[in-house]
Amino acid sequence: MARVPQLHCETFAELPHRDATDREPVAGALQKGLKKVITDSSCPSDGLARVVRTVLFMDLVESCRLIQDNEVEAAGRWRKFKAHIENDIVPAHRGRLIRTEGDGLMVTFVELRDGLAATFEIQHASGEVNTGLPPQQHMLLRMCLHVTELYEDERDVYGRGVNLAARLYTLAGPGEIVVSAQVRDQLTPDLDADIEDLGECHVKHFDQPVRAYRIGPPGPRPVIERGTAFLPELRPTIAVIPFASRGSEAGQQVLGEVMADEIISSLSRTAELQVISRLSTTAFRERDATLDEISAFLGARYVLSGAYRTSGDQVVLVAELAEAKSRHILWTASIKGRATHIMLGEDEMIDRIVAETSGAIIDRELQRARSQALPTLESSTLLMSAIVLMHRGVSHDFNRARDMLEALIERARRQALPHAWLGKWHVLRFNRGWTNDRAAEAQAALGCTRRALDADPECSLAMTIDGFVHTNLLKQLDVGQQRYESALAVNPNDSLAWLLKGTLLAFEGEGDEAVDATERALRLSPLDPLRYFYESLGATAALSAGRYERAVELAQRSLRVNRTHTSTLRALAIAQSLLGDVYAARLTLNEVLAIEPTLTVTSYLERSPSGAYKTGKIWSEALRQAGLPA
Incomplete structure (x- = not known):
């Protein structure tokens, strides 16, 4: 047909x-x-x-x-x-x-x-x-x-x-x-x-x-409930089924539920995923249910399940992540741990499972986003892929992220999140040197955050991005501070608000407070798919506090995931220069200039919100000593 x-x-x-x-x-x-x-x-x-x-x-x-x-x-x-x-x-x-x-x-x-x-x-x-x-x-x-x-x-x-x-x-x-x-x-x-x-x-x-x-239609009861009318779900859903016991010793039967609880708790801190509650998934423990049955009952796109054996204190868990619709296994692993450590929440097994399953979901969403036309994609695929791609240092991916967000906005105009992320896209476009029109990007970004807040006045992400615009594009750090505080008043656990507030404090030279805020952001979002972005700005906070070794550590950790993130490379070059390792700083700066060949000390100060503060003078001098042209 x-x-x-x-x-x-x-x-x-x-x-x-x-x-x-x-x-x-x-x-x-x-x-x-x-x-x-x-x-x-x-x-x-x-x-x-x-x-x-x-x-x-x-x-x-x-x-x-x-x-x-x-x-x-x-x-x-x-x-x-x-x-x-x-x-x-x-x-x-x-x-x-x-x-x-x-x-x-x-x-x-x-x-x-x-x-x-x-x-x-x-x-x-x-x-x-x-x-x-x-x-x-x-x-x-x-x-x-x-x-x-x-x-x-x-x-x-x-x-x-x-x-x-x-x-x-x-x-x-x-x-x-x-x-x-x-x-x-x-x-x-x-x-x-x-x-x-x-x-x-x-x-x-x-x-x-x-x-x-x-x-x-008119009637005795209102038929319109504000904000609830079929708005598309913007996060892919995962169900974690309690792990089945296979020949485990007496007293270890509860481990399957404990491990599932810990994984659900950790995944729930990832803002990009929607996690089905344990009360719903427990019904499938020890049941021989198919993926179709689990997906239909729970509405989950991804299902994490598995079985474990114990021998004394040793635990061997075989887990797999499946995509319900295609029935494809996206990730599987056999992982060893200790029962006593699991019960105390101290075993690294849980962190590994959460990190690897999160990564597998992101990879799958990106694969789908790159292989299908935008109109055929789920709304959640569009949003997750756009967020990931916009933070990469490749212009093609960056522009694809904008197309995805605009397609999602056309589909769900009264959803706040796509508008807010598009506002951040405009800030990043200027920060990366892909446009010199600061005023135009600021106007576009503010239009996005205004529409996001019109859709949801309590959207902490929109308030945070609005603060980002005022800080990085308009250099109105006092307004930026107010926006971050407003976001945290609505959601005290908004990790991005803590991160960007810490970066603002770093620009102003409030190093210790900056480190406190960015470290809190890292603790709130330990498995965020954009963790390298958090580590990058954490390095900036460490610079402001004079903790140059910590800045090098965070910057290098961030670069292992994204080597083309120029702000991370600049932070690393500054830290290396201030530690006296000018040779290493020059090598790092060469990487920066390969991506941003027009960067100079003058353009750095003009672009950076730190330019009017003591930190900007210290950091620009460190870059000059590393070989950045005046």
Whole structure:
């Protein structure tokens, strides 16, 4: 069967959009109850009529992924559902089908009431076709309604308002309906619809934000719960099944649950993974359940399981990590430990399992991200891969990370995390010397953090990245400090906030406090996939405190994972120079210049937030002594 063709809102991108002032006459006309064709001497005479219409735009969420999973089944279900919309629902509400291409439809209505009723009926029908199916097979629509002036002929509709309708749907989550202010003005809350104000929202290709509202069918109970309507999960899920005992001695039967508990506890500190609780996974202990059964019951993408034997105090655990959907074994190992150390939480076995399974999951997500088209990827794959790739020193990976984040934002515009990480991307772009336009990157980054905080005012990551922007791009360290404190007030265990707060203190020369903050960040995130980034900034804090040996240790540890991270190389060169090992510092600086050939003492001071402080003078002099040109 041929693949279902895709419809993207770029279909309408060639049409100029209406700005805020252009929309005022439309709103005024609507308030006067204009429902008929508007005569206009400027209207073309070639069959076009200028009218006011309600435009319904709908889009099937993650259609590429559904097709990728099961092409024939998904295409057949969508064709049947779409035929029901086109042949039954739209005509019943006096709608006119304008476009039906692949995974998108556009319909116009003369009366808003008809459009509203049709939209609610389509939403209800979507729920019915998903009944009895697992969540990953659900067909969910994003829909929007907009009342606007437009031009129509016997074949199509045209105009600026069509452009806005084609963008508004991106503000809707899966299964949601979003409407414009022009629609909201004609609705009576609780009678016509349950209404939630989304505020001023930014949409692609529109310079000014637009006011948007989320609606649901009216009824005695509200159907909209803020922030809960089908937002995609942004972290891959892992289930750790308590390890089975195989011929273990009496008294050692509990070890399987103890080891699983320790692994769950450690994995839960990794912000990039969602870990199923032990209370849920214990039900599968000693059961001969298949991966399909475990995945279906727990909703896990990855499953860690295994068995162990004991002999005295010796424990031998054979563990494996499997991907549930493909049934592929991603990692397996036979690991030895001591029962007494495990019970006391002192055995390195647990740390090794957590580190290696985390690494295997990241590698698998990256492999998937590099081998598949962005629309076919799970949202969690997009986010995890983007975070990892943006911290690598390769421009191709860095730019791929931006594409992933933008694709995720288009898919889940009201999720805070993708906006926040894209803000950090803009800071890193300047820090790495890939652009010299500090002001433009600062403006772009602040726009990202603003949208993240609009989506979730309590998002500690967004507050942290906002502080990062003010510190590294705007050099407003006082504002940066306030943002980090706000983030920690919301989440005292936000390791990135502690890390960047420590780095800010290092720039200001508060070395001991800087070390305390960065070491705390390392303790809070001992197995973070970006640990090398933490160690890199920890080296900067150690420099500020005059602990040059510790700075060398942390920098070298970081470079073993990422040799092209220039800020780490600079920290290492500074530490080596300040320790008197100028020869080693020059070798390290040569690595820096191979990546950043235009770096000079002057550009370093201009770029670094430490430039206005004593630390900046000390560090720049150390780089000069190592051979950095003035």
